[in-house]
Amino acid sequence: MYLRVINLHKHFQTQAGTLVVLKDINMSIEQGEFICAVGASGSGKSTLLRQIAGLDSPTTGEVRIGNKVVTGPGPDRGMVFQHYTLYPWMTVQENTEFGLKLQGMSKKQRRDKASYYLSVVGLTQFAKSLPKELSGGMKQRVAIARALASEPKVLLMDEPFGALDVHTKESMHEFILDLWQRTEITIFMITHDVEEAVFLSNRIYALGARPGTVRKEMKINLPNRNHQIKRHSIFHDYRDELMDLLRSHGQEAVAA
Ligand SMILES: Nc1ncnc2c1ncn2[C@@H]1O[C@H](COP(=O)(O)OP(=O)(O)O)[C@@H](O)[C@H]1O
Ligand SMILES: [Mg+2]
Known part of the structure; x- marks a missing residue:
């Protein structure tokens, strides 16, 4: 197990009291995987990535890279942000x-x-x-x-294609899949875009919101990664299952 998030909770103290943003998050990522965590806006995705990057520390629980507990940023993790x-x-x-x-x-x-x-x-x-x-x-x-x-050993990406138009986004999807195959790097990406997650990743963590929890872990087995696959029922089945999981926990996830 290369990257692990273990019983992670994150609370913030706000004027209104304690805000529980992440609750009991457990994840494990093997070397060479392309993982997406998908959740609606406000489900705590960026907060989760910041804990993994070591830019902030969990209230309880921990993040491990190999056998080392993450206590701060390091060259073993590369970050790419939306903006x-x-x-x-x-x-x-x-x-x-x-x-x-x-x-x-x-x-x-x-x-x-x-x-x-x-x-x-x-x-x-x-x-x-x-x-x-x-x-x-x-x-x-x-x-x-x-x-x-x-x-880095792992590339951490926070909605990296969220600000791009639809066509640029498609070409970036091809680009990142090709890069992942060529470099065999481990990728952990967060997104609110359900189709993007199904198209890119080999495993998905579906996050529920308020507080952010792992609702389900889904393995994605598509026969290929051509854009045409998005018209096939196997793609629609994954997408619809994921949409249903997110819908009951927030309205802001989108299908495209
Ligand atoms: N430093 C902070 N102090 C207080 N609340 C925060 C802080 N950072 C994030 N939050 C709150 O945590 C929740 C999740 O935020 P965020 O992780 O940015 O979600 P996402 O990236 O999924 O949209 C939001 O309600 C946000 O207001
Ligand atoms: Mg965010």
Whole structure:
């Protein structure tokens, strides 16, 4: 078991009293899996990812990577957020190198590593461009290259395609599946988009809301990952089951 979330609870103290956001979350992720956690807005997805990333700590319970309890952020976990987090004044190359610079890597080494990961995401020709010169999908590919450059064991993504239009989102789905197959990296992604989760992942945690709990763990076995599969009944069955699970716990999950 590579990444484990064990009996995790997260409460926040608010003016109205104690807000229970995550309740008794248990998850386990093997190396090389592509896992999605799906829940309505407000079900605690970002809060869960922040605990896994080590940006915040659980009220009770723990997150383990291998045998180590997570106590803070680390290079073994790469993060990609929904909103573009590139520095607007830095080139694509400089943005990709940024984490490596913080780790104290030499200039040549970080240039080579960043160039390699920009080629992995297909953006070599844009190394000298500024973020404002790129489309939304390209910016997210830079964010993914930056996360990969530290060679994390797991890529943690918080609704990474949520701000993209439908067509860009489809091409990013193809891109991330291809990347996952080529690099054999472990991916843990959260999303409110049911179809996205069914299309991309090999296992899904369906989250109920208020408080966020794991409603069900679903294995996804699709015969292929072509977009045409979305017209087939096997895809619809997974989607409908997931929609029903989420519907009883919030109205904000969407099918597309
Ligand atoms: N630091 C915080 N203090 C108080 N409440 C918070 C804090 N962070 C998140 N919440 C609350 O936790 C709930 C879940 O938020 P979030 O994890 O962002 O959900 P999601 O990502 O699924 O939309 C929301 O009701 C939000 O207001
Ligand atoms: Mg969120």
